[in-house]
Amino acid sequence: MKYLKPILLVVALAAIGGGLWIWWQHERIHPSTDDAYLKANVLTIAPQVGGAIDTVAVSENQHVKAGDLLFQIDTADLEAQVKAAQASYDAAVQQSSAAITDLSSVSGQVDSARAALTDAQDAYDRTEKLFKLGDVAQAALDQATAARDQAKAALDTAQAALAAARERAGTPGDDNAAVRAAEAQLTLAQINLARARVTAPVSGWIANLDLRPGTLVAPDMPLFSLVEDGDWWIDANFKETDLARLRPGQPVTVAVDMYPGLTLDGTVQSLGAGSGAVFSLMPPQNASGNWVKVTQRFPVRVSLGSRPDDPAMQLRVGASTTVTVDTSALDAAK
Incomplete structure (x- = not known):
């Protein structure tokens, strides 16, 4: 009996040591962290046009589908802008048509001036021959010369007017610059009118x-958020001493604090390039020499491979989770 206590002590120490060794092996092969949070894409809903809200079609925490109406902005001002842009476009088309008509008229004047110059040149040539034969006086030749010069000047004037008219008219039809500018303003006004109806870009929760x-x-004014119900992931912060065994593709078990007993499957997607402290707004710096070594934590992105089967167990952004990674395959590969 006198050896019973020492034996029990040795057995107890061996059990404690064995338990610690088993726990250490488990923690080494299955690194875990409870510094992990559920994440999803969160969209900020903001209007692209300003105005007074006419209708709000959703409520807080409501689930919506992509394309569902979120809210409607009063369209009175926007409809007036469309009418004004339409009037400007019609005026530009009319002006373009009038310029083309004016161009045709000026072009006719050029043709007439060219014909008059041809007649004046023919008359000058005949008079010059008769003058050389002595059949007409110098005065007749001077008169024919003056008439020819006047016809040339008239043709030059008509051609200059034609060039100016062409510049004013520009490209005919819908390719006209003024028409295209007015059409662009009309299109923009129509787009802004359509933007008064704001719909859900994706399905999710308000x-x-x-x-x-x-x-x-006002335009681009943040109004509320939409939590997308598509992709979900977990940002888990592991100790730097765990990173040596973590690899993308390793299986992960996820426990969600808000749903005790619920376990989800996941996969290591990627390991962060820096610690959380490095990317904080005020990274820690110590130049005084009183430095204390603190184990850093690095973000590890975990993609969820399963979702709760029970609709009542809705995933929620920011929920606390416990992430455990199975690294046993790393030892088996060695």
Whole structure:
């Protein structure tokens, strides 16, 4: 009996040591962290045009599908802008047509001036021959010369007017610069009118909604958020001493704190290029010499391979999770 206590002590120490060794082996092969949070794409909903809110079609925490109406902005001003742009476009088309008509008229004047010059030149040539034969006086030749010069000047004037008319008219039809500019303004006004109806870009849940009919909003003004229900992942912060065994593609077990007993499957997607402290707004710096070594944590992106089967177990952004990675395949590959 006197050896019973020492034996029990040795057995207890051996059990404790064995347990510690088993725990260390488990922690080494299955590194885990509870510094992990559920993430999803969160879109900020903002209008592309300003105005007064006419209708709010959603409520806080409501699930919407892509294309569902979120809210409608009053369109009175936007409809007036479309009408004004339409009137400007019609005026540009009319001006272009009038310029083309004017161009045709001036072109006719050039043809007439060219014909008159041809007649004046023929008359001059005949008079010059008769003058050389002595059949007409010098005065007749001078008169024919003056008539020819006047016809040349008239043709030059008509051609200059034609060039100016062509420049004013520009390219005919829809390719006319003024018409294209007016058409662009009309298209923009129509786009802005369509933008008054704001729909969900993706399916998900409405969050942080505080919008009421009558509220005045400005373009690009953040109004609320939409949590996408598509891709979900976990940003887990592992100790730097665990990173040596972590590899992309390793299986992951995820426990979600808000749903005790729920276990999800996942996969290591990527390992962060720097610690969380490096990318903080104020990275820690120590130049005084009183430095204390602190184990750093590095973000590890984990993609979820499964989702809860029960619709009541809705995943929520920012939920705390516990992530455990199975690295046993790393030892088997050695």
